[in-house]
Amino acid sequence: MRGDWTDLPEELRIEIEAKTGPINSIDPAPTGNHADIASTLHSPAGLTFVKAARKLADRDGPEVMSLRREAAVNPYVLALAPRLRFQVEVGEWVALGFEHITGRRADFTPGSPDLAVLAKTIQSIQCTPCPDVVRMVVERRWQSVAEDVSAMAGSALLHTDLNEDNLIITPDGRAYVVDWAFVSRGQAWVELGLLVPWLLKAGHSPREADEWASQFGSWTDAEPSHIDLFSKVFAERWRTHSETNSVAWVAEHAMLTKQWASYRLRGSK
Numbered sequence: 001m002r003g004d005w006t007d008l009p010e011e012l013r014i015e016i017e018a019k020t021g022p023i024n025s026i027d028p029a030p031t032g033n034h035a036d037i038a039s040t041l042h043s044p045a046g047l048t049f050v051k052a053a054r055k056l057a058d059r060d061g062p063e064v065m066s067l068r069r070e071a072a073v074n075p076y077v078l079a080l081a082p083r084l085r086f087q088v089e090v091g092e093w094v095a096l097g098f099e100h101i102t103g104r105r106a107d108f109t110p111g112s113p114d115l116a117v118l119a120k121t122i123q124s125i126q127c128t129p130c131p132d133v134v135r136m137v138v139e140r141r142w143q144s145v146a147e148d149v150s151a152m153a154g155s156a157l158l159h160t161d162l163n164e165d166n167l168i169i170t171p172d173g174r175a176y177v178v179d180w181a182f183v184s185r186g187q188a189w190v191e192l193g194l195l196v197p198w199l200l201k202a203g204h205s206p207r208e209a210d211e212w213a214s215q216f217g218s219w220t221d222a223e224p225s226h227i228d229l230f231s232k233v234f235a236e237r238w239r240t241h242s243e244t245n246s247v248a249w250v251a252e253h254a255m256l257t258k259q260w261a262s263y264r265l266r267g268s269k
């Protein structure tokens with residue numbers, strides 16, 4: 001749930017202004033939905049992108065944990081991500097201040113030139129060693145719906161949420177990956193599997209999405225049965241999720257992951 005800059009406690013705003021200088025104006029981010037606050041701050045020092053989240057009564061809670069994961073991985077992914085300039089923690093609040101990137105969201109529709117940029121970005125993620133600070137193991141996500149999730153376990157760095165809003169393309173064609181909240185370790189091909197519903201949403205057929213993924217060695221070297229299993233548990237996890245969460249995009253993700261699983265598992269019954 002997104003709030004307003006003025007919802008932040010004054011002590012936190014003072015700490016942030018101590019880093020940015022006096023803030024003249026604020027533009028809330030148009031997209032994304034995890035952090036409690038995500039805004040561009042205008043100050044004499046220039047633009048800063050701030051994400052802030054509030055702890056729960058007795059612990060960090062999921063939003064603050066996401067910010068901590070983003071902060072921890074940032075120094076290792078500077079070739080891909082905006083630089084973290086500061087982190088402030090006041091009372092129940094944690095805020096991160098990033099270098100602001102002026103650009104547009106990526107476009108994954110079939111034929112878009114951004115798909116080549118996305119491919120290059122994924123190659124670059126897959127060439128980046130996974131630092132020890134990345135503790136989340138990706139296969140845990142499907143433990144509740146599969147007996148054996150070891151096919152997805154591995155040691156590659158995974159962003160895990162490469163949607164169009166999380167890839168910013170600047171006017172000079174540079175791509176920045178934002179929102180490292182769910183950075184994880186696992187098999188490199190899992191990144192591509194997680195991308196599939198976003199490709200389908202942008203208009204690719206399941207076959208086209210699979211063919212697109214086949215440009216990566218991590219995909220073609222993977223056991224096809226492992227990808228089949230992934231497609232099945234991925235869809236199953238979203239199906240169970242959609243039963244308890246009636247938000248439209250959750251239902252859509254359940255539908256898209258099911259569509260891909262049906263394609264992968266066609267003929268195997």
Ligand SMILES: Nc1ncnc2c1ncn2[C@@H]1O[C@H](COP(=O)(O)OP(=O)(O)O)[C@@H](O)[C@H]1O
Pocket residue numbers: 029030031032033034035038049051082098099100101102165166168178179180181
């Ligand atoms: N450093 C940045 N500079 C400019 N815009 C950004 C930056 N980081 C994120 N954004 C924009 O803000 C949106 C929300 O930020 P994001 O990190 O994705 O938060 P959430 O976890 O809420 O999805 C992104 O989709 C992107 O449009």
Ligand SMILES: [Mg+2]
Pocket residue numbers: 031032033165166178179
């Ligand atoms: Mg986001």
